[in-house]
Amino acid sequence: MIDTAALWSVQTLVPLPVLLPLFAAGLTLALHRYANVQRVISVTALSVTTASSAGLMAAADNGPVVVDVGGWAAPVGIALVADRLSALMLTVSGVMLLCVLLYSLGQGIPEGEDPREGGRFGGTIPVAIFHPTYLVLAAGVANAFLTGDLFNLYVGFEILLAASAVLLTLGGTAERVRAGSVYIVVTLMSSLLFLTAIALIYAATGTVNMAQLAERLPDIDPTVRLALQALLLLAFAIKAAIFPLAAWLPDSYPTAPAPVTAVFAGLLTKVGVYSILRTQTLLFPDDDAVDRVLMALALATMLVGILGAVAQNDVKRLLSFTLVSHIGYMIFGVALASEAGTAAAIFYVVHHISVQTALFLVVGLVEWRGGSTSLDRLGGLARLAPVLAVLFFVPAMNLAGIPPFSGFLGKVGLITEGVRDGSGLAWALVVGSVVTSLLTLYAVVKAWNKAFWQEAPSGVARDLALPRSLVLPAGALVAFGLALTVVAGPLYGYAERAARTSMDGFTYVNAVYPGGSERGTGESVEVSEDEGQP
Structure with missing residues (x-):
């Protein structure tokens, strides 16, 4: 028997990561004259959202928790589904969004401060812009992770587009x-492809509910199904910055303020990766031809991205190219189309969100202390700011995959499964993974040596002390990345269970749409994975 009261209490958490930031965004906009009140509302909203996401993560370990929006049962209504994968992504993104918000408050972004431009953005920015936009971005991310409906996933992406365009062009x-114009054009193209794919999928199957699509797509013509799959992958590949559709990213991200760049780099591309993972495992499982194409794209993404990073002499652009290259690791795991490969990909996504975000925040500190992100204009920071040197070094080594950090563990999982696969492309990816890891190490060590170890260029002023309001959030995110290493065993186990649920399909489908059309209106269910029944 299911404890109805306990089930209801868990279900109330499911829409909270979407509704609470949206409600808080409205409040901060209405109270735009009161900066301190805005800060309290934003921090409180994201703190509660993160806590509720952690609660969902614990609850989802017993099976997916489903809520039908408005009481309309699937497939007529929109289902919000908190399973292991979505709950894990929500929790990690919540921690990241909260730390970045605290960092941005310390840097003065909502008030228009920006050390790169002489202490101001180059124009006074109304305080009302930043907080509502940032909270809307958080709501869009949560909606994309939780939705069980393709069209609602599109809505989530459009929310992200609107909010990210504002944040990218601050000042x-x-x-x-x-940079914002390029970003908007590229993302609109991706959205148009996605919307076209949704229309064609609905025409072919009569539904956009993902659980119902998992049942209907295998019955349509294989050629049509392949075309629909390719169109979805093309749309998501642009959002995830997969080669050859990643050229827009290194030119767009480095221009934004450090906190905005950190959010974009750490999270937005992962929403695209999540969408690929979700649709490939649930809607289009066991397609060897497409998996081989994904393997080839993963290899190209790794190598082209890291070669671009090696050639850079600006820390932000260097990290932007490493971001592209490490997306290849995640697609590698998805393309293996196995439980172990998917688990390694999930673990690597979690690792990369925390590490990449932390690095961009630390680079913001480097820019604050050194006045630039150009490696030719930096130097001597290890002596002037030893704490900053450590804060950069630790996540940099984690990104490069040095043992025993979480990056090493994720790469070992991917490489082990690639060896087990044994195909030519899998072996090429194994070699490419090792080469990419070594070149990542070279790139970040080069950046560390030039910025922290070499002698400082003459005539470069460094009279700004690092404020604790910036160091503490960045340090907290670096510590969070280290904590992933400490709890790597339980976390990897959770990722394996998330992969098992995602790969079998039945658990997700039966949670959202048990009994097909016989499901009662307004019913919400929690499914036990062991029983497979609500």
């Missing part, structure tokens, strides 16, 4: 407007 400088 209205020519450089940011140019």
Whole structure:
């Protein structure tokens, strides 16, 4: 028997990561004249959202928790589904969003401060812009992770597009407007492809509910199914920055303020990766031809991205190219189409969100202390700011996959499964993974040596002390990345269970749509994975 009261209490948590940030965004906009009140509302909303996501993560370990929005049962209504995968992504993204918000408050982004541009953005920014936009971004991310409906996933992406376009162009400088224009054009193209795919999928199957699609897609013509799959992958590949559709990222991200770049780099591309993982495992399982194409794209993404990073002499651009290259590791795991490969990909996504975000926040500190992100204009920071040197070094080594960090554990999982697969492409990816890891190590060590170890160029002023309001959030995220290493065993076990649920399909489908059309209106269910019944 299911404890109805306990079930209801868990279900109330499911829409909270979407609704609470949206409600808080409205409040911060209405109270735009009261900066301190805005700060309290934003921090409180994201703190509660993160705590509720952690609660969902614990509850989802017993089976998916489903809520039908508005009381309309699937497939008529929109289902919000908190399974192991979505709950894990929600929790990690919540921690990241909260730390970045605290960092941005310390840097003065909502008030228009930006050390790179002489202490101001180059124009006064109304305080009302940042907080509501940031909270809307958080709601869009949560909606994308929780939705069980393809069209609602599209809505989540559009929320992200609107919010991220505003954040990317904060200050209205020519450089940011140019980068924002490129970003908007590229993401609109991706959205158009996604919307076209949704229309064709509905025409072919009569539904956009993902659980029902998992049952109907195998029955349509294989050629049509392949075309629909390819169109979805193309749309998601642009959002995830997979080669050859990643050229927009290194030019767009480095122009934004450090906290905005950190959010984009750590999270937005992962929403695209999550969408690929979800649709490939649930809607299009066991397609060897597409998996081989994904393997080839993963290899190209790794190598092209890291070669671009090695050639850079600006820390932000260097990290932007490493971001592209390490997306290849995640697609590698998805393309293996096995439980172990998917688990390694999930673990690597979690690792990369925390590490990449931490690095961009630390680079913001480097820019604050050194006045630049150009490696030719930096130097001597290890002596001037030893804490900053440590804060950069630890996540940099984690990104490079040095033992015993979580990056090493994720790569070992991917490489082990690639060896077990044994195909030519899998072996090529194993070699490519090792080469990419070594070149990542070279790139970050080069950056550390130039910024922290070499002598400082003459005439470069460094009279800004690092404020604790910036160091503490960045340090907290670095510590969170280290904590992933400490709890790597339980976390990897959770990722394996999430992969098992994602790969079998039945658990998800039966949770959202048990009994097909016989399901009662307004019913919400929690499914035990062991029993397979609500």
